[in-house]
Amino acid sequence: MPQLAVNGGTPVWSQRWPAWPIFEKHEIEYLHEVLESGCWAFDGPYEAQFQRAFADFHTARHGLAVANGTVALQLALEALDIGYGDEVIVPANTWQATAAAALDVNAVPILVDIEPDTYCIDADKVAEAITPRTRAIIPVHLYANLADMDRLLSLARQHNLHVIEDCAHSQGSRWRDRGVGSLGDIGCFSFQSSKSLNAGEGGFVMSNDDRLFERLYSLRNCGRRRPDADPNTWEHIQSGNYRMTEWQSAILLAQLDRLPTQVARREASLRFLDGQLAQIEGVAPLARRAQVTRQGMYAYVFRYNPDAFAGAPVQAFRQALSAELGTHVGGVYEPLTNSPLYQPHTKRRYRINEEHWRAIDPARFYTPVAERAFRSESVVFSHPHLLGGQEAMQSIVDGCA
Incomplete structure (x- = not known):
């Protein structure tokens, strides 16, 4: 097995990814x-x-x-x-x-x-x-x-x-x-x-x-x-x-004027990645709904299973994949139950009365699926990557394999 780029090996992709934003x-x-x-x-x-x-x-x-x-x-x-x-x-x-x-x-x-x-x-x-x-x-x-x-x-x-x-x-x-x-x-x-x-x-x-x-x-x-x-x-x-x-x-x-063409190109990349990643043990594309007849997007997300990668946490997988592709690979939003950017109790004006104050406390909600997605499961590429063409998409697949 070739040495991983994160350990000094040759990355699977060394070209530039599409810039964002773009203008003409x-x-x-x-x-x-x-x-x-x-x-x-x-x-x-x-x-x-x-x-x-x-x-x-x-x-x-x-x-x-x-x-x-x-x-x-x-x-x-x-x-x-x-x-x-x-x-x-x-x-x-x-x-x-x-x-x-x-x-x-x-x-x-x-x-x-x-x-x-x-x-x-x-x-x-x-x-x-x-x-x-x-x-x-x-x-x-x-x-x-x-x-x-x-x-x-x-x-x-x-x-x-x-x-x-x-x-x-x-x-x-x-x-x-x-x-x-x-x-x-x-x-x-x-x-x-x-x-x-x-x-x-x-x-x-x-x-x-x-x-x-x-x-x-x-x-x-x-x-x-x-x-x-x-x-x-x-x-x-x-x-x-x-x-x-x-x-x-x-x-x-x-x-x-450019959005319809960009949407179509991103959709083509999404379909390619869904099909290829589904064949790799330990990673899985998200499900798609049949009712969706056109899919605009902000990012491409897939799920990671550490059991197929010797128990390596998703953070290590993201870091390794980032090194292979020369770009940032992230995760989904932290649930609002724990988010450092969602802190209702830091604003006095929300304290209308004690009942309301208790009701808006995010810690009272239990959302284990959202927590798991953030902590240990999700891998995210931002939408400009999906404009990169099939060779670039293949590099994402190769980086996961």
């Missing part, structure tokens, strides 16, 4: 036009074009650009009038913003476990977590998988709950040929720099509900009603400035 001439042209136009803030022509194009790409009736993905989640909860005393069900293994958005409207995030074969929120655990106080479910379409929207939407209808899709990882994905973000009441997206469609920062909310659209517009725009809204129906409301700039819309519009 259209970004430069559009930004120059914004500069000369003097319309740098919001409600400009690029924002209007991008909002319509991105909503259409996800089969949604309405869409609005907002400051970032966290703001998108907060505005969605506010639009649905969710607040103090309400419970919001979220997966335990997600970026902390999903749960923090609920905290910021004085609701209680209820952390539930994930499916062991997809790492998405477990609908059975959601059903068990529903109480008379539950108002909403926030499924996160995570890494390169979509949550079980058939089950979750059915539960929501059965219990009269709202569904807010967290689509930060899944730009371009479709469930039964319907775009993610258009399946629930409101869909939320992030355009932070690591995402597959990015402007450094930025976010998006979408909905098929006319009433929610009007409310979302006001909430993101200092409480002002939309100029074309009926003044007899819609009044100004209390809110702040959660808008995105024309600069970001211009960049995103240019990038959106």
